[in-house]
Amino acid sequence: MLVKTYGSAVQGVDAVTITVEVNVSRGANFYLVGLPDAAVKESQQRIESALRQHGYKIPGKKVVINMAPADIRKEGSAYDLTLAVGILAASEQINASEIDKYVIMGELSLDGTLQPIKGVLPIAINARSENFKGFILPKENAKEAAVVNKLEVYGVENIKEVIDFFEGKTELKQTIVDTRKEFYENVNNTDLDFIDVKGQENVKRALEIAAAGGHNIIMIGPPGAGKTMISKRIPGILPPLTLNEALETTKIHSVAGKTEKNTSLITKRPFRSPHHTISDVALVGGGQFPQPGEISLAHNGVLFLDELPEFKRTVLEVMRQPLEDRKITISRAKFTVEYPASFMLIASMNPCPCGYYNHPDRECVCSAGAVQKYLNKISGPLLDRIDIHIEVVPVPFGKLSETEAGENSETVRKRVIAAREIQEKRFKDYKEIHSNAQMSSKMMREFCEIDQAGSSLLKNAMERLGLSARAYDRILKVSRTIADLDSSEKIKTEHLAEAIQYRSLDRDSWGG
Helix, strand or coil: CCEEEEEEEEEEEEEEEEEEEEEECCCCEEEEEECHHHHHHHHHHHHHHHHHHHCCCCCEEEEEEEEEEECEECCCCCCHHHHHHHHHCCCCCCCEEEEEEECCEEEEEEEEEECCCCCCHHHHHHHHHHCCCHHHHHHHHHHCCCCCCEEEEEEEEEEEHHHHHHHEEECCCCCCCCHHHHHHHCCCCCCCCCCHCCCHHHHHHHHHHHHHHCCCCCEECCCCCHHHHHHCCHHCCCCCCCHHHHHHHHHHHCCCCCCCCCCCCCCCCCCCCCCCCCCCCHHHHHCCCCCHHHHHHHHCCCEECCCCCCCCCHHHHHHHHHHHCEEEEECCCCCCEEECCCCCCEEECCCCCCCCCCCCCCCCCCCCCCHHHHHHHHHHHHCCCCCCCEECCCCCCCHHHHCCCCCCCHHHHHHHHHHHHHHHHHCCCCCCCCCCHCCHHHHHHHHECHHHHHHHHHHHHHHHCCCCCCHHHHHHHHHHHHHHHCCCCCCCCHHHHHHHEEEEHCCCCCCC
């Protein structure tokens, strides 16, 4: 008897329906075809043990299973339940009348219990788009899939529940999530607050500008100046995720298997902080069977690179294209996948190997040329792509011991949101452009006009600092954001002057 069951394969951040055709006929042997990987091939042993635990078996006949389309590689153990149900239906051990209405996915343990799987959200979205009635999957993944409306989601703990459901012996409990309610209840929750940061007013100002315009920023300062502490609080001043951004972010984390158990949506902007020993593939994504990297996991959030010069140069250089295009394309001989990578880069570094170059109190002990050699670990083209350079100086004891509280994250966030709203109106006619940092050269000519005095100021700065054309663009974008925070329609001279001072690493005083 020939029976079809349905699973799904994840490609990039989208899913493709896989039709599992099971035919049981006279003869012997078990055949599994359709480009399965080793984990899929090993499913026979898991399925056989799981079925025996509940009084069923793989029939002692010729079993041929085809996973179509056959030119797509099937990876992982998530097809165990799809194959097992197909075998039971094709051998007439269970009723097969309703099986083709559901996408069925799950990894089987030897005792028949189900283990969680990756990529649940894109699979659920694809199932709804192809008009499946429901999605049967492991219970731990059910809330994530239930985010998708107009699709019945059933979380199960073992294969016996699935068998009894198709046999009509029991009803499965549908998992229902009020997506909007859950999203809006958690979207404004922040764990870390700017109010904890003493002093550093100039750094807070620079970070507010960066958050308001979506600009990349690098902080240079000695050890213990507070670079990491401040960086971790940046998600709290960024605008809350929109529902569409939350869905998009959750899809990426779902594909990578990074979503927490029994959760539905990611409601806070991601903050990714990889160690400096990370490889280039782990950072941008890829591998033999491509997976999202840290830059994609930071999509719609923050990628924090602490001690930037300690990262391998090859790792840093592969970020150049994603920083410009806000996506990463990974090509292999037989396929190409694309992952979104629209993130805000926050980097920190010491000014020299010992950490105390330009320190107000302590003397730098580095040898001549060591400072410049240390800075040269970061290439000029990469620095050009970082809009704001800010020096972080140690906070004096008087500031640390102050009891008077500074601004909290919520106050700063309100100003950032107001500036972003101005930008949303400005770019309403441009698809996928939401902040000043994303402006193209053509858009800058339209929205970043400066007067004669501003032009003269910028010309002098360019000549004195030896800035590149890309640095010129960055200054204009940052000054546009400063003007937005000031609710100014035009870019004034003071806005340009402030933007120019955020190019610390372009100055001759560094490493001279």
